[in-house]
Amino acid sequence: MSTWAQLIQSVGLNAEQVESVQKQVAVVAGAPPDPAWLKALAAVAGWVACLLLAPFFSLFDVYESQTSMGVFGGLLLVLGVVLMRSGKVMFVHHLALAFSLLGSGMLVAAFADFDGDMSFGRLVLVQLVISVIAYPLVPSAAYRFLVSVNTAFLVVCWMVTSERHYYWMPAWLVVLGAVTGLLWDWRARPVALNALAYACAFALAGTVLFDVLIDQFRWWKVDMVSPQWVSLPHAAVFIVVVASFTGGVAAFRKPWMWGACLVAALMGLSGESGMIIALLLLVISFAWDDRLLAVFAYLFLGGFLFFYYYSLEVPLVAKSWIVGGTGLGLLALRAVLTLLALRAVLTLLDRKATPQP
């Protein structure tokens, strides 16, 4: 379908449906372009602005006590929300984003250390509570994305503070994978959750990379390596998402789906989540026509292969079999797909050639 007009004509919509689509197409044509990378740029700009604005509050000795930090943080967050909801001007929106981020940070710092006995666990808990409260209140995708990623980042930080906490890492990776799959599989997902979906995908990829990298820090915590079974639930999420996008339960009646299941299972058994996650993100990006996610998936795969090469946990020759074997599995799956497509074409031609009784 090369144009909207052709698409509308080919799907056989009723008059009301055609009208609603035509109306939206006209609205979009008149609206300013707002590509995802521009939103990402606004998020980064907001983050930088927040860091640059932070020293300002030292003028009022705000950082001297937890009470003042909490009060100012709360005020800043409220100011940010009000400005964001009222201001149409880009600068105001941008400033509000910086205020909201800074306010959240100050609130977290104040509550996590209110009795002078700060622990990382409490910091994560406070961050989580404030994120849950602020997420629906602040109408900015950039803010929502950044607080969600920040929360995930602090959870990982909490886990690496001790080997006892690191036992939670496999569970965290599984939960993150499942939530990412669930959020992206949900077509009717409210717009407000878009930022969370991106944040989960970003955090999942980042955590997998971190998990590959951690054994580099042998001087620090030697035993902090997740068990290899973690890749199996990720493979399961991949299969469920692929099936869901290509026809639901009915997809399992197709032979290619079984090929995909077999390749995913082998990837799961290999004990490395990186390649499955990259494939999962690529499938999602195509299903949602999301180029930003696709670029991220390719970059993540490149980064994973780079760091995996230097990972000390698996011998290089074993890694070469795992990576090369996965590649061969994908090529074999492509061959199956091509053969099935050829067979379908030949069957169709046969039917056309056979005279009808």
Next chain:
Amino acid sequence: MPTSPLDRPPSLGLIQEWYQRGLITADTHRALLAQLRSVPVWRQWASWNLLGLGTTLVLAGVIFFFAYNWQGMTRLERLAVAQVGLFGAAIMSRIVGSRTLPGHMLMVAACVMIGVVLAVFGQAYQTGADTYGLFTGWAALMLVWVVAQCYAPLWILWLSVLTTGIWLYIIDVSPWPEQEQFWTALRGTALLHLLALVVRERLLKRGADWLSGTWLRMWLLLAVLGNVTVPAVVWAYEWELDHGKGPAVALWALTCGVGFYVYRYHLHSLGALGLILCSACAVLLSLLAKVFFTNDADLGTGTAYGLVATGVLGAMVAWLQALGQQMNKEQQGGQP
């Protein structure tokens, strides 16, 4: 040039957004989605991606394997296996059709295998040669195939290999003083990619469709700006053009100035303008830091700088949105 919005290509992303916002019904959404993501569309996407990813992973596996330097194989066996891979991939590319996607992928594999063969040769016969020789030799040996293949990702691979060679030459053996090496390497990389970008835009205008991917423009422009923005940012803060930073800064100014004009008025690329403005913004912030913090660096100055920087960043995003809107209108048939 399309005049009606309905003559534009449909976007699944927009349909998805309308559905999420409740602007179209679930039935309409399902019908449109079934058309845009039908089984043949999925099959074609899967075919391309499985081939691309599969080839990439197999090649990565081969590189890992030869890097392991397995002692179970003699050096002759290692060389023989690598060369069979190299020539096998090249011959298979001709057999399946060098202009088809599998043919392209096989040629990429053959070009990567040239590097593997050279590396295995280096492992087997330690000649004490400089490392840059491996990469420049690799780039030189694959050049004929790269030119003949007319495949953009292969050009990117060639540029990456050559860039690595240039960096290794400058850092390891070049006659330049140590302080100049880093800036010279940045300048060289930027110049190489700028040349590639100019060639890409000229050839595309003459009908070289294989260069039409927008990603290629963004990749090359990012490589140019990434390499010249660093010296420009340092220059803006230090206000000194020592250690060979001068030409790099001049190249930065030229790229930003000419690039803005070309991508705003001729080639209409909002993404390219975004990259250029980000680079300019980084240099401007560095310059402002110099102005603000030259005499005193107290908290008041820091605050003022923070507010100004917030304004600059906000203005950049707002300007990009306005530019996008303007270019959108122009492309709909309004003012050029």
